[in-house]
Amino acid sequence: MRLHSISLVDYRGITDATVEFGSGVTIVEGPNEIGKSSIHQAITQLREDKASSRKASIKDTQPVGSDVGPQVELHLSTGGYELRYRKRWLKQPFTELNILHPVPEQLSGDEAHERFLSILDETVDVDLLDALDVAQGRSLAQAPLAEIKALHGALNDSGEEPADHDAFLDRVESEYLSFFTAKGKETGELKKLAEEVPAAAEQFRELDERSKELDALVDRHARATERLTSVRAQLSAAVTERDEAEEASKAVSGLKAELDRAVELAESAEREEQRAEEARERRLALIAETESAAEAVQAAEVDLERAVGAQRDKDTEFAAAQKTLEGKQADLDQARARAKSESTDLAKARARREVSELRRRLSSIREQERRATEAKATIGSITVTAKDVERLSALVTEVRIAQNSKTAAAAQIVARRLGDAAISIDGTELPDGSTEEFAVVRDTRILVDSVLDITVRPGQSPAELDRAVETAQTALDSELDRLGVESLDQARQRADVRTDAEAVLAETRATLRVLIGGDDRAELDTALSRAEHLAGQSPETGGTSGSSGDSAGESDVETVEDQAAIDELESAVESAAAAVDSAQEAVDRARVVLERRRAERDETRVAAVRAQTTREQATTTSDNLASRLAADREANSDEALDEALTAAKSQSEKSTDQAAAARSRYAESDPETLEMRLQNAHQLVDSKQKQLETDREEVDRLSALIDDRASEGIYDKLKAAEESLTSLQSRQARLRRQADAIRLLRETVLAHKEEAQRKYVAPFKEQIERLGRVIFGQGLSVEISEGLEIVSRTLDGRTVAFESLSGGTKEQLALIGRLAVATLVDDSTGAPVILDDAFGFADEKRLAALNVILGNVGRNAQVILLTCQPGRFGAIGGAQTVSLA
Secondary structure (H helix, E strand, O other), X not given: OEEEEEEEEEEOOEEEEEEEOOOOEEEXXXXXXXXXXXXXXXHHHXXXXXXXXXXXXXXXXXXXXXXXXXXXXXXXXXXXXXXXXXXXXXXXXXXXXXXXXXXXXXXXXXXXXXXXXXXXXHHOOHHHHHHOEEOXXXXXXXXXOOOOHHHHHHHHHHOOOHXXXXXXXXXXXXXXXXXXXXXXXXXXXXXXXXXXXXXXXXXXXXXXXXXXXXXXXXXXXXHHHHHHHHHHHHHHHHHHHHHHHHHHHHHHHHHHHHHHHHHHHHHHHHHHHHHHHHHHHHHHHHHHHHHHHHHHHHHHHHHHHHHHHHHHHHHHHHHHHHHHHHHHHHHHHHHHHHHHHHHHHHHHHHHHHHHHHHHHHHHHHHHXXXXXXXXXXXXXXXOOOHHHHXXXXXXXXXXXXXXXXXXXXXXXXXXXXXXXXXXXXXXXXXXXXXXXXXXXXXOEEEEEOOOEEEEEOOOOOOHHHHHHHHHHHHHHHHHHHHHOOOOHHHHXXXXXXXXXXXXXXXXXXXXXXXXXXXXXXXXXXXXXXXXXXXXXXXXOOOOOOOOOHHHHHHHHHHHHHHHHHHHHHHHHHHHHHHHHHHHHHHHHHHHHHHHHHHHHXXXXXXXXXXXXXXXXXHHHHHHHHHHHHHHHXXXXXXXXXXXXXXXXXXXXXXXXXXXXXXXXXXXXXXXXHHHHHHHHHHHHHHHHHHHHHHHHHHHHHHHHHHHXXXXXXXXXXXXXXXXXHHHHHHHHHHHHHHHHHXXXXXXXXXXXXXXXXXXXXXXXXXXXXXXXXXXXXXXXXXXXXXXXXXXXXXXXXXEEEHHHOOHHHHHHHHHHHHHHHHHHOXXXXXXXXXXXXXXXXXXXXXXXXXHHHHHHHOOOOOEEEEEOOHHHHOOOOOOEEEEOO
C-alpha cells in the first residue's frame, strides 16, 4: 500500500489543506496545534467510521464555533488498485469511492464504504496497518506482530514455517494430555490406576493379614481348650486338699483354747505378785522420805538465819552508793547546760556563714535558670532546624536541576548582532559583535529596533521534564508551607537564631550542673530557709544577682570575721564537751557501783525469800509425809505386806508352769504350718475357679470369632483380591509404557518445533539487529519471543529485559521493530509506517543514528513522519518535507 495524498476540509483546526506523500520518507512539519495529528486521525477515521457516525470522536473533529461537516479525501494505491476515497461527517454526510485502476468504478454511500474495506482486506493486512501506525504517546509499546499475516508470509519465504506440523503436534499433545496434565502430572486412566493399584494392594494386604489372623485364632482356640481341661483337674485336687486342711485345723483349735486359758491364769498371778511387790516398795520409800524431810527442815532453819543477815548488810551499802550517784549527776547536768549554750552559739555562727554562701550560690543559679528559660522560649517559637534548612536547600537544588533540564531540552536561539540596529531578545540588549544563546521555554520576543518584532513560541517540552519541574516545585512549596517561611534565606536565618538559643541553653545547663553539683535544686532553697532560721535572720525578698563589687568585698570581710568567731566558739565548745565527758565518766562509774550494789542487794533479798520459802516447804513436806505413813500403817502393817508378797510369788510360779506345759502340747501340733496349708488351699481353690471361668470365656470368645470370620469367606476374598491386584498392576505397566512413549515423542517434537521457531524468527531478529546496530553498536543482539516481541536486549555481553530498559531505549527498539517489519514486507502487501511525534526520548547522538535508519528504510518502504521539530529529522537522506505552516 502507498499513500499518495490526503486533503482535509473543515477538520479540527484545518480549514483546507492538501498533503502530498512521497514514496519514501515524507516529513510533515508544523507547529503545535497546526493539524499534524489531525492527518493521522483522519486516515484512521476514514477507514473505520461511516459517514453517518455520530460518535464523540467524530464530533470532536468539527471546528469549534463552525456549523460545518469535517471532510477527508485520501488518494492511495493498494495491491493492483488505485483509488480516491472521500467522506464527510455530521453536515450533509456522504461517502464516495472512485476506483481509477485497474477498472474504473464509482461508488457512494455505505456501498462505497464496504467496497473500500473489501479492497483493503483483499490487498493488505489490516493488522499490519495498525501495527505500523504509531499514534502520539504510544511509541513506547511494542507492536502486536504475532497475528500479522503479511509478516508471516515474509518470514515463511525466508525461513522455516514452524506451524507446518501443528496438526501432528496437536495430535501428539492431545494424546499426551490423556496421560499427563500441562504441568507433567499424571491424569486420566493412568492417574486412576496409580490410585487404584495402591488401594488394591492395601486391600490384598489387609485380607492376607485377616486370613493369617483367622489361622492364629484357630491355634489359640485349641490351646485355650487344652488349658481349660487342665484347670478343671487342678481345681478338683485343690478342693480335696482344702477339706483335709480344715479337718486338721479343727483338732488344733482345742489345744489352742487350753493354751489361752493357762496363759491368762499365769498372767493374772504375775500381776498379783507385781502389785504386792509394788505395795511393799512404796512403804519402804515413804519411810525413807519421811526421815529425809525432817532433816531438811533443820537445814532450812540454818540457811534462813544466814540469808537475813547478809540482806541487812547489802541494803546499807546500796544506800551509800545511791547518794554518791546523785552528786555526780548534778555535776553532769551543770556541764551539759554550759556545753549546750556554747553549741547553740556555734550553730548560729555557722548558720550565718551558710546563709551568706547559699544566697550567693542561689543568686547565680537563678540567673542561669532565667537565661535557660529565655533560650527555651526562643527554641519553642522557632520550628526551623538545621536539618530542615538542609532538606529545603536540597529541594531548591532539585527545582533548579529540573528547570535546567527543561531549559536544556528546549529549543535554543543563537543570535549575533551584525549591524548598528539595536537588538533586544526577551528584554536583554544584545551587545555588538557578541554571540548569545537563549533557551525558548516561554514566549520569547526578538525586537530589532525600527525593523522587526518576532515572537518565538516554545514547542511542547517532554512531559517527563514538565512533570519533574512541577513535582520539584510542589515539594519545595509544600516544605516552605510546613516550615512557615517564604524563602530558603528566611529559613536559614530562623535556624541560626534557634541554633544560637540552643547553644545558650547548653551553656546554662552546663553552668547549672557545676553550680548545683551533687545537691538537689529544690533542697537548696529549703537549706537556705533552715540556715536563716538557725541564724535568726529573716528571708530575703529578692535575688542578689545585681549586687555590686563593693557588696562582694564586704561579704569577704564578713566571712573572715565570722570564721574567727567560729574558731573561738569551736574551742569553747570543745572545752565544754571535755568537761561533759569527764562528768559523764564520773556518773557512769558511780552508776556502775550503784548497779553492782543493787544487784548484790537484790541477790541477798532473793536468797532470804528463797530460804524462807524453802523452810516453809520443808516443814509442810515433813508434816504431810508423817501423816501419810501413819495412815498407811493403820490400814496395812509392814508385816502384812511381807506375807502378801510371799503368797503371790508362790501362786505365780505354779501358774507359769501350767502355761508352759500347755504351750508345749500346742507347739507339738505345728499350728503355723497347718494355718499356712489351710490358707494356701483356700487361695488355690479361689484362683483355680477364676482361671476356670476365664479360660471358659476365652474358649467361647474364640469360638464366636472363628465362626464370624469363617462366615465372611476370608479365603475366597483373598484370592479375588490377589487376582484383581495382578490385573491392575498389569494394566498400569502397559499404560505407563504408552505414557512414557508419548512423553518421549512429545519432547522430541517440541525440540524440533523450538528449532524451527528459532529459524522462523531469525530474519526478523536479524533485521532488528541490523537496524539497531546503527544506534547501539556492533555488540547488540536481541531475544525474540514466539509472539515476535522483543524480550530482552544484550549489549556488549550485558542482557537487560525489555521492560527494565530506559524509556528512550524501549521507544527506539519498539519503533525499530516496526521499521524491520516494513522492510520485510514487500510493496504489494505492505503498508506505510506512520510516526506521530516519535523519538521524543532520543538524545542528539541517537537521533542522528535514527535519521540514518529512516533514510535506509525509506528506500524500500513508505514512512510518514509528523513532527513539530523538523530539525530533528533534517539528516534523513532522500526525505520529502511538507510544511503545514
